[in-house]
Amino acid sequence: SPKFIIDGLKASVEGKEILKGLNLTIQGGEIHAIMGPNGTGKSTLASTLMGHPKYEVTAGSVTLDGEDVLEMAVDVRARAGLFLAMQYPSEISGVTNSDFLRSAINAKRGEGNEISLIKFIRQMEKKMKELDMAAEFAHRYLNEGFSGGEKKRNEILQMMLLEPRICILDEIDSGLDIDALRIVAEGVNSLKSEDRGFLIITHYQRLLDYITPDFVHIMMQGRIVKSGGAELAEQVEKDGYDWIKDELGIVD
Numbered sequence: 316s317p318k319f320i321i322d323g324l325k326a327s328v329e330g331k332e333i334l335k336g337l338n339l340t341i342q343g344g345e346i347h348a349i350m351g352p353n354g355t356g357k358s359t360l361a362s363t364l365m366g367h368p369k370y371e372v373t374a375g376s377v378t379l380d381g382e383d384v385l386e387m388a389v390d391v392r393a394r395a396g397l398f399l400a401m402q403y404p405s406e407i408s409g410v411t412n413s414d415f416l417r418s419a420i421n422a423k424r425g426e427g428n429e430i431s432l433i434k435f436i437r438q439m440e441k442k443m444k445e446l447d448m449a450a451e452f453a454h455r456y457l458n459e460g461f462s463g464g465e466k467k468r469n470e471i472l473q474m475m476l477l478e479p480r481i482c483i484l485d486e487i488d489s490g491l492d493i494d495a496l497r498i499v500a501e502g503v504n505s506l507k508s509e510d511r512g513f514l515i516i517t518h519y520q521r522l523l524d525y526i527t528p529d530f531v532h533i534m535m536q537g538r539i540v541k542s543g544g545a546e547l548a549e550q551v552e553k554d555g556y557d558w559i560k561d562e563l564g565i566v567d
């Protein structure tokens with residue numbers, strides 16, 4: 316069962332400090348949600364954990380089962396089992412969705428252990444059915460001309476096929492209608508296991524009606540300032556963030 320520990324993480328983008336000492340531990344079987352006002356550094360956290368070159372870590376540590384994640388190159392992080400579903404997935408022209416998925420799976424499995432084409436197609440088609448995706452999406456260029464909802468479903472498809480150990484989902488709910496939201500949530504719920512931990516970043520409580528978090532964390536100004544259970548998300552939905560700022564004496 317994985318153990319992912321973020322300790323005192325500070326990170327800057329273009330010389331400006333965005334993450335200001337963030338602590339969070341995620342274990343297998345746990346779903347953690349991070350909520351927080353816009354611009355508070357939630358996406359920065361996701362990108363920093365995945366090793367995006369724009370984000371410079373200036374302090375702290377991140378470990379997965381005791382291994383130093385910050386020392387790992389981006390592809391090594393993926394192989395170690397980190398996965399990020401992005402708020403804004405990019406479009407890649409000239410690469411079909413199925414080619415992209417197969418290379419991602421093979422990169423993870425390593426040389427000499429590649430998945431057979433037949434087996435890959437069988438798995439992909441099965442998961443696409445579960446996500447209610449039309450078969451043509453396998454052959455379309457990655458995310459090109461996909462609607463917001465289709466992109467998000469495609470991120471979940473990637474996650475289902477890659478079977479990561481730590482899944483980070485950044486605003487996977489934004490731009491989804493209620494049916495797509497339900498399908499995406501069911502995809503996440505179906506992957507919940509002792510071998511996997513989740514970090515779900517969301518601006519709205521709505522997603523958490525479908526995915527019940529074990530822990531909810533409020534992020535403000537680059538730190539987690541308050542943690543609780545699912546009820547904390549409901550309270551934020553009802554009362555906003557001001558009461559937390561008042562409680563903690565945060566001025567912005």
Ligand code: ADP
Nearest residue numbers: 328329333352353354355356357358359360369
């Ligand atoms: P959130 O996801 O909580 O809305 P972000 O992490 O996207 O917040 O942004 C936090 C702050 O970092 C913002 O002030 C934003 O402008 C800045 N920031 C994030 N990424 C970049 C970037 N690539 N270049 C410049 N500024 C950035």
Ligand code: MG
Nearest residue numbers: 352353354358
């Ligand atoms: Mg934002």
Ligand code: MG
Nearest residue numbers: 357358402486
């Ligand atoms: Mg964001």
